[in-house]
Amino acid sequence: GIVVGSLGAWSLFGELALMYNAPRAATVTALSDSVVWIVDRFTFRRVLRTVSEEDLSKHVKFLSKVPLLAPLAEYEREKIAEALEELKYPMGSNVVEEGKHGSCMYIVKSGELEVIKQGKRIEVVKQGGKKNLKYGPGDYFGERALMLKSARGKRAATIRCLTECMLLKLDRTAVELLLGPIHSHL
Template sequence: MFEKKVEKTNELIIKQGDYGDYMYVVEEGKFEALLLKNEKGKNGKAEYVRTVPPKVYDNEGFFGELALMYNTVRAACIISRSPGKLWVLDRQTFRRTIIKSTHEKLKQYEEFLQKVPLFNELTNYERNNIAYALQTIEFKDKDIILKQGEPGDSMYFVEKGLVKCTIKDKIEGEKEVSKIGPGGYFGELALLSEKPRAASVYATGDTKVAKLSRKDFDRLLGNCQDILKRNAEAYEKQLRKVFGSSKDIESIL
């Protein structure tokens, strides 16, 4: 990584259509993404139009990473709107950093999956595939993650922060029943049932969770119920709560 000083306004940093070997991190200054309309317009000067929506990097942000990620040409031009300073990351460093970051994230996700009793009988290969499907979502304090009574189609792992689980009834109203911290999980029975959520879950402070949907599980490994029934005996009590009678449970085991 090296520093690039931008000393003037309207300097062309990235040209649309070029192959890119660098991405840029803004330390200071203002930069704008523009689409090239005519390379030789009036007076021989290039003509540009703004992107929709407009994209401006004002003393923060980064650009140019897509060409490195997908090995494709630049999709837009980047023009300086003031003097500034950029940090420049070359392709090799970028790929090495991304690969390392991705590996660390996948390792964390696999550790999450190993803690779920419902996944005990999955192979390492199957857990690795699921880890690729997890999506990180961030919530602010008191944001609702799950709402009691709504259909369930995903489970969640707490990466950072704390979540509060509550149950609401007609007699006592809404009451807290548990809290779940980093490494914990909730909503796993949604992978087996389409019944409504039995509880609400709220973020307590800034919280980050990883989401696994039933749709992604099925896409990667096949039908959830067929895969997870290997270890369903350990979950019989939970299944009774979701499906009701033993007869209902037998229909999925």
């Protein structure tokens, strides 16, 4: 390969892949015996994220209104709030796609989304059996990805943004690392 740079002691690499969930841009090869510290994506994001107490408190309050999470104790919702990743999606974008693998769930903070299965818009069955054509604030989807033991769970439908949406993403790794035994309550 082509040498594009060299690194010395106390250098770092791979941060862009961690920050943007992107493939590696280059291969790094040690030219001598080296000590290298490895940080996984979850830990890296956790260290970088400085969620203020106010934001955390707002997320905990919001989570108490989400039917799936309402039965949990306050400290359990706090742990979930710490693990959330807030994501903004433009109108018309697909959040998840039918048939693709999934390992996270989403909670709608703002905006509206539609559900499409086999190319057709379908009704959403919400808590209490109510049917609607869209997801809105407080609704959630993708929870099966957290409940399935294997990583082979495929998305049952496509979820598309009808408006600009702010979603709270919770992935299985965060649930297992932070929540441990309460994972079974989800």
